Amino acid sequence: MFDEYLARRYRTTTRPKKEHYLVKDSAAIVGIGATEFSKDSGRSELQMVCEAVKAAVDDAGLQMEEIDGFVRFEMDYTDEMHICSSLGIPKLTYFAECGWGGGASCSTIVHAAAAIAAGVAECIVCYRGMNEASGRRYGRIPGTPSIMTAPRDHFGSILPFGHCTPPGWVAMFASRYLHEFDATAEDLAWVSVVCREHANRNPNAIFYDRPLTVQECVEARMIIEPLRLYDCCVDTDGAVAIIVASAEKAKKLKQKPAYIVGATQGNATEGELMTSYYRPVISGLPEAWYTGQELWRVTGAIPSDVNVAQFYDAFSPLIPMQLEEYGFCDRGKGMDFCRGGDRIRLGGELPCNTSGSHLSEAYLHGMNLIAEAVRQIRGTSTAQVKNAELSLVTGGLGIPTSAILLRN
Amino acid sequence: MVKLIEGIPIMRPYIDLDNQGYWDAVKNHKLVLQYCTKCNRFIHPPRPMCPTCRSQDTMEWKESSGKGILYSYVMFTSPKMAYPAYELPYAVVLVELEEGVRIVTNTHEIEPDEVQIGLPVEVMFEDLPDGQTVYRFKKREA
Ligand SMILES: [Zn+2]
Numbered sequence: 001m002f003d004e005y006l007a008r009r010y011r012t013t014t015r016p017k018k019e020h021y022l023v024k025d026s027a028a029i030v031g032i033g034a035t036e037f038s039k040d041s042g043r044s045e046l047q048m049v050c051e052a053v054k055a056a057v058d059d060a061g062l063q064m065e066e067i068d069g070f071v072r073f074e075m076d077y078t079d080e081m082h083i084c085s086s087l088g089i090p091k092l093t094y095f096a097e098c099g100w101g102g103g104a105s106c107s108t109i110v111h112a113a114a115a116i117a118a119g120v121a122e123c124i125v126c127y128r129g130m131n132e133a134s135g136r137r138y139g140r141i142p143g144t145p146s147i148m149t150a151p152r153d154h155f156g157s158i159l160p161f162g163h164c165t166p167p168g169w170v171a172m173f174a175s176r177y178l179h180e181f182d183a184t185a186e187d188l189a190w191v192s193v194v195c196r197e198h199a200n201r202n203p204n205a206i207f208y209d210r211p212l213t214v215q216e217c218v219e220a221r222m223i224i225e226p227l228r229l230y231d232c233c234v235d236t237d238g239a240v241a242i243i244v245a246s247a248e249k250a251k252k253l254k255q256k257p258a259y260i261v262g263a264t265q266g267n268a269t270e271g272e273l274m275t276s277y278y279r280p281v282i283s284g285l286p287e288a289w290y291t292g293q294e295l296w297r298v299t300g301a302i303p304s305d306v307n308v309a310q311f312y313d314a315f316s317p318l319i320p321m322q323l324e325e326y327g328f329c330d331r332g333k334g335m336d337f338c339r340g341g342d343r344i345r346l347g348g349e350l351p352c353n354t355s356g357s358h359l360s361e362a363y364l365h366g367m368n369l370i371a372e373a374v375r376q377i378r379g380t381s382t383a384q385v386k387n388a389e390l391s392l393v394t395g396g397l398g399i400p401t402s403a404i405l406l407r408n
Numbered sequence: 409m410v411k412l413i414e415g416i417p418i419m420r421p422y423i424d425l426d427n428q429g430y431w432d433a434v435k436n437h438k439l440v441l442q443y444c445t446k447c448n449r450f451i452h453p454p455r456p457m458c459p460t461c462r463s464q465d466t467m468e469w470k471e472s473s474g475k476g477i478l479y480s481y482v483m484f485t486s487p488k489m490a491y492p493a494y495e496l497p498y499a500v501v502l503v504e505l506e507e508g509v510r511i512v513t514n515t516h517e518i519e520p521d522e523v524q525i526g527l528p529v530e531v532m533f534e535d536l537p538d539g540q541t542v543y544r545f546k547k548r549e550a
Contacts, residue, residue: 001459154453156422157431158512160542162410162491163500164419168482172502176480179525224490225483269459277502278452278510282480 001269002279005286010293021298022117028250028257029406031060031243032371037206037362040134041237046078048239049129050086056241061254062123069094069115069124071108073365075101078129094121102312102396105366106404110263112244122246128367129239155273167232167315169274170398171224174317177283178226183335185228189217191316192230192359194341199356202382206234207360231316233358240367258377258391258406262299266291267400274398287401288325288394295403296327301390303327308351308376308385309392310369313358318397326394346383354383369393370404377408410514410544411495418493420540427454429469435541437533441507443470452509474531475548476505481523499523503545516544
């Protein structure tokens with residue numbers, strides 16, 4: 001069942017004709033909006049989401065009444081009904097919900113772009129809003145008030161071993177990855193250091209004024225071995241909204257459109273929620289590989305065409321692993337790609353995570369990464385890649401995932 | 409390793425019709441694995457049918473040798489991210505059994521610095537005061 005993946009052989013390399021992949025260039029991201037990123041917002045998630053949507057509508061130069069669709073994350077405590085009631089959005093013709101935690105980030109764009117290409121709606125908001133730092137934390141440990149009850153699948157059979165939090169689930173993959181490819185904590189530290197360099201240029205980043213060295217990374221306290229403090233994302237209160245509109249409408253709006261060249265999702269067999277430990281190899285991310293292969297297939301682009309990338313980085317090992325799975329380097333070479341930082345920092349061959357991303361800007365489950373990819377296309381990033389034409393974003397890992405490719 | 413802290417209840421595994429045979433065996437101090445007699449293949453975690461031949465009537469529970477090697481591990485050292493019912497530090501390990509499948513488990517009487525990928529281990533069982541039976545893995549001679 002893993003032959004395709006292990007042999008790095010996708011089912012087809014045939015590019016779809018325009019009429020067979022309607023998403024391509026049919027829609028664009030026209031507006032981005034966010035609250036401040038903080039450790040304690042002091043207000044409700046619904047309020048923050050409304051603020052972010054309002055900011056995105058203003059950014060796009062739209063009227064609130066023009067919004068006719070919403071796509072939300074499955075595990076979110078706000079919903080389109082109450083958002084519309086708060087913002088006075090009169091009606092919707094499309095709403096959808098995307099599964100799998102952070103894997104949903106680019107999935108929201110897949111849904112929005114597909115709905116627009118199909119003519120179901122014209123102006124769709126994708127969003128995420130959370131008081132994750134001050135309030136309910138995702139995957140909070142059992143026994144605390146916000147208990148994550150044993151899920152009704154195999155995952156629920158391994159929580160009793162004390163394997164109960166996201167860093168632990170990912171650490172199991174990381175442990176094997178570092179072992180198989182002989183990587184050290186210092187190698188890994190470069191990932192966090194480069195993200196921090198980018199955050200140090202971004203006044204909206206939580207770690208804007210806090211530089212970070214390799215030394216600090218390797219000496220930081222252990223969260224769950226082998227992951228140390230700076231290998232983990234920064235819990236955040238905040239909200240981000242992204243507005244997708246038809247390409248036709250996009251041309252008439254305020255901002256330079258970030259056209260959606262491709263938006264794909266991927267699932268791979270023998271999956272378990274963040275704990276797919278039973279596959280032939282666990283030092284890779286098959287879902288990401290499938291998502292990437294499909295993205296290259298439908299867009300006709302190849303990895304070396306990409307000018308700038310925002311890789312989902314809830315934990316630092318996920319960046320080298322994705323560099324491999326999305327085809328930017330060979331299997332087992334992701335760590336080499338990151339070591340020293342030169343290839344992934346601004347000015348390098350593939351500047352990655354230019355806002356500081358989840359490790360250093362904010363952890364808004366991928367939506368702040370999409371906003372940064374849009375800024376790269378507009379030319380307004382604080383770590384701007386010159387003449388960025390193709391901008392990649394990826395979704396959460398260890399779960400069914402998603403990715404998008406934007407162009408100017 | 410894995411010392412329980414008294415007074416904090418331990419979460420119970422989720423048991424349904426598809427994995428009940430597995431947990432019933434654990435109760436009897438046996439580690440069993442799902443096996444397809446048509447494909448001669450072990451399957452874990454348990455599924456309602458064989459993912460290779462899609463049969464439902466060729467699946468049986470076969471006892472595992474209980475022997476394997478430590479394939480990967482994580483070490484919980486910080487209370488913030490750990491399970492409150494266990495004393496720190498504790499390891500959660502992924503054991504690759506001789507039958508070729510992997511299971512998630514804890515260690516028994518293995519010091520933290522001995523927890524290394526490649527360590528030969530074997531299964532042991534413990535009946536807990538709350539009535540449930542758990543399995544863990546201890547060192548074995550290679
Ligand atoms: Zn079979």
